Amino acid sequence: MKITSCCFFLVLSIIFISCNSGKDEKKENTTKKTTPDSINRILPAKPVNPYATVDISPMDMAYFPVDYPKLKMAGQLTAAKPHARVIYSRPHLEGRHIFKEVLKYGEPWRMGANESTELELYSEAVIQNKKIKAGRYILYCIPQPNEWTIVLNNNTDTWGLQQDASKDVARFTVPVKETTNSLEYYTMIFEHAEKGADLLMAWDNVEVRLPLSF
């Protein structure tokens, strides 16, 4: 009986794993290895595209309220405009340990890939008791093992490899939480919080949250 239940659980686990990880595996097989700071665009293995190749670190965006565009489509909006959105490119691990092997502690990191990561505030926000005006900002951070300094900067529409600290708007220090799992693709999302939202940065075995209130 015990053996049967063990086998049953094993089979279930395998099915679950293969269902969940299939997408990522497919993607990785078709991409070539590159350094995260490469500004060269990599041609995917199969598709021919003479115009604009699909990036190995694809762009993504997240809104707060979460899924604002979908809520708008569904006629379920509770606010006339969103509070915030973040636009960032998603590098992936490819077997590397990012916070130990690739990024250097104490040096600025663009919090993504390619173009600078952009945070747009549609209305004024408060972060760690500091008022931040509505507008477009870029984000970068200075990671340390136990905390990150997250920087809001005015130098928008730029490439993430070079930061101009003279255009810094504000700096916030937030703690790092280590996780037991490892996340393949760098991820930014807004999570609903008591007074607003947490902007979550997650990659490899690290999670960092920047709390915003609106």
Added chain:
Amino acid sequence: MKKAFFLFPVLCFSVMIVAQSNVPPVDKSPLDISYYPVNYPVLKIQDKITEPLAARVMYSRPQKAGRPIFGGLVKYGELWRLGANEATEIEFFKNVHLGKKKINKGRYTLYAVANETTWTIIVNKETDTWGSFKYDAKKDVTRVVVTAQKTDTVVESMSMYFEKTTSGFNLIIAWDNIKTAVPFTF
């Protein structure tokens, strides 16, 4: 004991996969961005900017994936969201013209109606929305008809980018074997 030992990593791995499932996977129609001047962000860090930022377009890139696109997936004569996921967004950082219509600097949503030889490009005021499901013609800023050119190569991922012209810039839209140019002038 042996069984328990064998089961432990399986359990851990299952938990790990469950823990990951609350974050968004990489989209199969990835988001992308194009600027005019072309590659403006790279030019900026190289100190090679020769003209001010004029426009950027942000869109999700569906794949052909073996399907006939125009006249197939995208039906002729019907409204098309010109991308995937969130509505395709164009932002002008200065006033531009499309045909004779002046478009004030700001953010807009783009839609299209594809036909065999021409496309209608729609500039609409409703931003931060999803696809074309809530399209409201009352919020149109302007519409323009452009020529749909056949290309020799087949483009797998829908592509949008800018090209310099003598009087402004073209927004090029290419997918499958069709390419169009939307002429913006200053």
